[in-house]
Amino acid sequence: MKKVLFLIHDLGCGGAEKVLTNLVNNLDKTKYEVTIQTLFDVGINKKYISKKVNYIGGWKKMFPGNVTLMKLFSPKFLCKLIIKEDYDIVVSFLEGPCSRIVSSYNGKKAAWIHIEHASEKTISSSFRSFKEMNNCYNSFNKIICVAETVKSNFLRLSDVKCPCEVLYNVNQTDYIIEKSLEKQDSVLHNDDCVNIVSVGRLIINHKGYERLIAIHKRLLEQGVNNKLYILGEGPDHKKLQALIDVLGVKETCVLLGFDDNPYKFVANADLFVCSSYKEGFSTAVTEALVLGIPVVSTEVSGAKELLGYNNEYGIVTDNNENALYEGMYKMLTKDGLLIHYKKQAEIRGKKFSADKTTKAVEKMLESL
Incomplete structure (x- = not known):
């Protein structure tokens, strides 16, 4: 059985948060030991997580400017601080801080991309620089995009060379x-x-x-x-x-x-x-x-x-x-x-x- 961790910012009422809850609830529990970990322990979707899924909450309150604050620390420091256990696969399920953190995990890892971006500036806004963004994403074994248009947009704006594929959202x-x-x-x-x-x-x-x-x-x-x-x-x-x-x-x-x-x-x-x-x-x-x-x-x-x-x-x-x-x-x-x-x-x-x-x-x- 493979141990899989999904890291996400929080479990609020957004679409990605809902999709992740649907996904982890439906994954075959005879094949995977599934854990959701949040950076912030908040959100309506927490209550919809199956009892067969492990949950690790983060900080109890979400504060303004948290994305900017996290850029002050290196991905390696944040990864060591936040991901305490060993997993067979670690997945960043949302762009931004989660991708920075998981990029430094020493093991198999994947990153989800949910949205289209307008420019190099917006695609790297959660990173210290455009260069750091590319370095982080290039460390992943696979990039997952939720639509063909998201994939083409991501590849056009970035310098990411690792494998990239499209997987549609899981709905209950x-x-x-x-x-x-x-x-x-x-x-x-x-x-x-x-x-x-x-x-x-x-x-x-x-x-x-x-x-x-x-x-x-x-x-x-x-x-x-x-x-x-x-x-x-x-x-x-x-x-x-x-x-x-x-x-x-x-x-x-x-x-x-x-x-x-x-x-x-x-x-x-x-x-x-x-x-x-x-x-x-x-x-x-x-x-x-x-x-x-x-x-x-x-x-x-x-x-x-x-x-x-x-x-x-x-x-x-x-x-x-x-x-x-x-x-x-x-x-x-x-x-x-x-x-x-x-x-x-x-x-x-x-x-x-x-x-x-x-x-x-x-x-x-x-x-x-």
Whole structure:
């Protein structure tokens, strides 16, 4: 049995944290003794870790500027300080400090890359320099990217030469379907209009909810009777609520806040929308497909891998407000299109079953 450690910054409500929880819970425990270790012992996803998975918490409170502070110490010092036991494989599951730390581990190691970067400056922002970033990643046996676009972006911006492959995120498909059957207090039972849902952190410059709310109003003005529900919390909640009030759509646009079970809402929607400016490989879109819900997404990393390069399984638009509006308007007004994409979503969702994606990760671990 191989001892495998997954190191991550924390287990907050982000997509990578959720994916890691899904992955470790599904790994074959007859083959692997699995441990999650966090730099900071915080996050909603802690409670979802299986009892068959070991957990090592880090510092009890997460403080501002921790990434900058950790750059003051060498990867070797941090590795010795944080990773106390011996493992057959150590995995950095998130970019930044975790990759710096694991790069100095004396043994088999892999690093996950979840997002696209805009420049050499942003890709190396958690490191002391661009040179240190390349040296750290070149020490790994394998780099894992969550989408082909993430891989091509990483290789283009870096000077990393070690093997790099794509593995799709693990989702708890059976759990998602089971939880989707729970009642959601009739919030989305509006048969007289189209119900649109999006799920993500309320960060304006990331998730693009300010433009999604504006599109919601434009659709109303064009006679498309719809209601928009956004699930999630974040630092821009008040700004988005203020925008809803200014646009006069508080009766039709609702910020539902965070819910442990977003699936019961998504499953009752007519359309799921990803309005993000950037993603790695959208967990929320994948979950919508698993539930058979039609999707319109801006062109972010992984969108075409999920929805098809020719819109076979959903609609991918250019990453701007007008294009997203046109895609949503087309989906909601063209006869038969919602029904067509509902069937296509059901087909596509099967590709991302927990069994298939977990086995791909196990194959990678065996290859190290």
